[in-house]
Amino acid sequence: MKIFFFTTVFAPSVGGIEKLAEVLCAQFVAMGHEVRLATMTPGEGVFPFPVIRQPNFSEFWQLLRWCDVHLQSNVALKYAWPRFFTPRKFVYRYANAYQRDDGTRGAADHLKAALARRSTGIANSYYTARRTGADHVVLNAYDDAVFRDQRPWHERERDLVFLGRLVSQKGCDTLLKAMGRLRQKGIDPDLTIVGDGPERGNLEALSNSLGLTQQVRFAGKAVGFELASILNDHKFILVPSSYEEPFGIVALEGMACGCVPIVSERGGLVDAIAGHGFVFPNGDDAALAEVLAIALSAPDEARARLEGVDKHLARCTAQSVAEQYLEVFREKTGAA
Structure with missing residues (x-):
């Protein structure tokens, strides 16, 4: 053809x-x-x-x-x-x-x-x-030749990863605000932000103002096997889009690398994860903080949400x- x-x-x-x-x-x-x-x-x-x-x-x-x-x-x-x-x-x-x-x-x-x-x-x-x-x-x-689960859950040394363009609609600010709420409760997960864009300066300033400098790492752009390696270091992938994301390939890439997804509930991200993760209302940093607290307090239970994900990924x-x-x-x- x-x-x-x-x-x-x-x-x-x-x-x-x-x-x-x-x-x-x-x-x-x-x-x-x-x-x-x-x-x-x-x-x-x-x-x-x-x-x-x-x-x-x-x-x-x-x-x-x-x-x-x-x-x-x-x-x-x-x-x-x-x-x-x-x-x-x-x-x-x-x-x-x-x-x-x-x-x-x-x-x-x-x-x-x-x-x-x-x-x-x-x-x-x-x-x-x-x-x-x-x-x-x-x-x-997603590119299944690149994105694969190659590190056991208990060997993953980092907590959270955000992957996407640093623009307002991707909701990285919502994630940082949620982490600020967690910090006030004595919960201090680390976060790697992978990507770049016009909002990077504002997000770095927000991170500093919330006292998250020691927890948050801005890693810049990464693609291919380098990106897959980064994802394999983490337990959870965050896709906190403030708008109604039509789908979200990054959620597939994260799940394929063994990350449990936490995504916005309005839009197509729920189709991307097909029940294998957590959801929260778009733009609601308080609700996201609650979901993060639950997931981080019982990581093995959170990991169980990926059971059967291979069947979903095979379709993609x-x-x-x-x-x-x-x-x-x-x-x-x-x-x-």
């Missing part, structure tokens, strides 16, 4: 959308399919498939003529025209609920949501499917997710 994947963002940009596109396309190639990826992100990189950066209209049209199926990552109104010119080839992948952080929608969001409901689409979570009207749900893939391996996508493509186009 000839697959043309379009994503506005891609490596060297870092994020869940970018990583999923890379993992999925590499798996399609490994399964014997031809793949070409187009993106508006400039840069370089070596991939097992051609990457066409910032294509013009002629290049885009040639890719459409070449492919059996055209997969677009999220609804971008500027690039929605192939939906009308090549409808039998066209499939959306929804990793976005098309709403503001507070759950409301602007004019562009309403247009994107309306287009989504009238198109063949694959949602990355049951939450996203409800918000977009997607026909199919295929949970996001690169090969399994690629097979689920190909099934949708065959249903849509009739291609082999």
